[in-house]
Amino acid sequence: MKENIVVLGAGPAGISAAWRLSKLGYSVTVLEKDSAVGGMAKTIGLGKYAVDYGPHTFHIRETPESRAIIDAIRPFFGEDPLILTRGTRVLLRGKYYVYPLEMLQVLTGVSPLLSARIVFDYLMATVRSALSPPKKEHSFEEWGVRNLGRTLYDLCFGIYSARVWGLPTSQISSKQAQRVAKLNLKNIILRTLGIKADPATYFTKYMYPRKGISQLFEGMADEVRKAGNVIRLDSPAVRIERTGERITGVVYSHNGQDERIACDGVISTLPLPQLVSMISPALPADVAEHASQLRYRSLKLIYIALKRPVMTDYHWVYLLDEEFRVNRLSEQKNVSAEMVPSDRTVLCIELSLWKDEPLWKASDEEIYQLALRDLMKMGYDVTEAEVEEYHITDIPTAYPVYELNFEDHLIPVLEGVHKVPNLLTLGRHGLFLNNSMDDNVLLGMKVGDQIAAGGFQSEVWLSEMLAFMNLRFEGK
Ligand SMILES: Cc1cc2nc3c(=O)[nH]c(=O)nc-3n(C[C@H](O)[C@H](O)[C@H](O)COP(=O)(O)OP(=O)(O)OC[C@H]3O[C@@H](n4cnc5c(N)ncnc54)[C@H](O)[C@@H]3O)c2cc1C
Structure with a gap:
């Protein structure tokens, strides 16, 4: 008989895992604290309007991996999905510029003096890098100034990133540059000329289901239910019970009552600090201490x-x-x-x-x-x-948030959690990775396939996830 698996969270990662496992014949219960599936990729009704939680478009990258994900979930986009060409802009000094930046537009849009400073600083930064080849760049600011020059970095990333992250960029890890890793001036100019665009980073197309992004995850949830599996909404997990090393049950709360589900394994997409605090008996104290440092x-x-x-x-x-x-x-x-x-x-x-x-x-x-x-x-x-x-x-x-030393805390937490032999984590919060929906659908499918191939193998999963995260940190 196939294992009984509990999935924590019905966002893109959790619902994709439940969907894949359902297809593979597993018995699955999804626990979701909210009253609908979709997590942060959710569409909500506001009277006569339907809106997503911020913009939520599904990236189409020109890579075999991206094509495989879209082929797998294509039916959930509905009969006539929208294919959108990236329509993003930055508002800089009162003017709207195409994003990712088209440099000639910026250089001709700002004042001649500023434009000259951008080019001068960039050339100086390039010469400096050539004379003293980059040692490890620890902070986002070091990375930005080295690759873009001070003026362009401050204008386009420094001020904005400090506001988004609530920290000076000298206190943010250079790993935060994952999304903009290829944005040095040389690449920006090459891309403006239409050459050397990296298909994984510089995708320009999105797919979107006409009635809102939730359509994708509601479609998957329907298939989970059709397979005879259960999605419990308004049911936050409150305790994960271990007998010896292994998890044997999950307690959740519903309508003010605690209920328990016995299980053979758990897949968690919850924020790591929350997950660690729920495990009983508790993991070693240093794991909890490191988890409390993740912000x-x-x-x-x-x-x-x-x-x-x-x-x-x-x-x-x-x-x-x-x-x-x-x-x-x-x-x-x-x-x-x-x-x-x-x-x-x-x-x-x-x-x-x-x-x-x-x-x-x-x-x-x-x-x-x-x-x-x-x-x-x-x-x-x-x-x-x-x-x-x-x-x-x-x-x-x-x-x-990637503070300078975040990995000193993240790695011990991921290792501590994956010492539990039948617990796997994934998703934005389960990996502490600022990734997108397509990534999380991919991880959901991967975890299902891995369980089907060899059961719960936490340490194998962890080493695959660390490799996956490193690729994303390199902007790949
Ligand atoms: C403003 C914004 C815009 C974005 N735009 C895009 C975009 O355009 N394209 C893109 O690809 N990605 C985008 N993203 C990223 C995308 O939202 C995430 O990649 C994705 O939602 C992460 O999925 P997840 O399942 O890992 O986590 P989540 O979506 O956070 O799902 C986790 C789920 O766990 C549930 N949960 C929490 N605690 C408990 C508990 N105790 N018990 C049970 N359930 C619990 C939560 O309610 C939630 O449903 C955006 C994100 C934000 C914030």
Whole structure:
């Protein structure tokens, strides 16, 4: 008989694992604390509007791996999915530029003096690198200044990243450069000329199900249920019970009652500190101590419905200048026009915070006013009278934060957790990896295949995941 497996979390990683295991004939129970599947990749209804948790498009990379993932989940996109060409911009010194940056546009868009400084600093940085070949770059700032020159780095990454991460970039690990690893000036210029684009990093196409990103994960959930398996919503896991080394059961809470499921193994997509705190008897104290040092950046999503048919032409815009407190604006309608009535538009504005700073606890009205002030600086003549309604959603653990020494804490936690022979972790929070949905669908499928091939092999899984994470840290 095949094992009884409990999956913790019904976001992209957990639901993909449950879907794959269901196809392979396993008995699976998914525990999800929320009232719907999808995790952070969820579509919510706000009256007559449907919106995602911030922009959520499925990346199409020109790689065999990406094609295989999309082929596997193609039916969940519906009959006529949208294929979108990347429509992202940065707002820099009052002008909108294509993102990823097209350098000639930036150099001709900013003042001649600034443009000359960008080129001069870049050349100086290149000469400096040639004369003293790069030792290890520890911080994001060191990486950026070495590769881009001080002026371009500050303009395009330094100020913005310090706001997003809530730390000076000298305190952020260079591993955070994963998303922009290929963004040195030489590559930016080559790409502007249409050569040397890396298909894994510089994808330009997205896929999107017309009614919202949740369609993908609800489609998978339907198949899990059709296979006779169970997804328990509104059912947060509260305790993971071990007998000897092995997990033998998971306790969850539902309608104020604790229930227990006996199991042969657990796949967790929960934040690592939360997972560690639930294991009983507890893992060694140093694992808990390291887990407590892993920090997450939280996000408030401020949705503002305007009484106008559309505001921008873009999917989303990064707000680079110091005058902004919020990070990014997106316009759902430009991703799928079917989710918002034709005479209205809904904007989503993202504000990064630490959960222990006072603004996290501020009233919705205060947060809305802060977002509205920034919206008014974006050049679209928005007035408060135009706002039909607003709505605020919190994501407490949106982004794992890569502080300088984060791996000194992360590795002992991952090793400690994977010493439990029948516990595997994956997903954004299970690996502490700022990755995207396609990655998490891939990992969900991989974990199912690995269990089918050889049962729970935590240490093998861990070494594969560490190799996978290193590839992502290298921007591959
Ligand atoms: C603003 C924003 C925009 C993004 N845009 C994109 C994009 O355009 N494209 C892209 O590919 N990716 C995007 N991402 C990333 C994407 O959201 C993640 O890669 C993905 O959601 C991670 O999936 P996951 O399953 O690992 O984690 P999650 O989605 O976080 O799922 C974890 C699940 O665990 C549940 N859970 C937590 N605690 C418990 C508990 N005790 N018991 C049971 N369940 C629990 C949570 O409720 C959640 O449902 C974006 C992320 C953010 C924050």
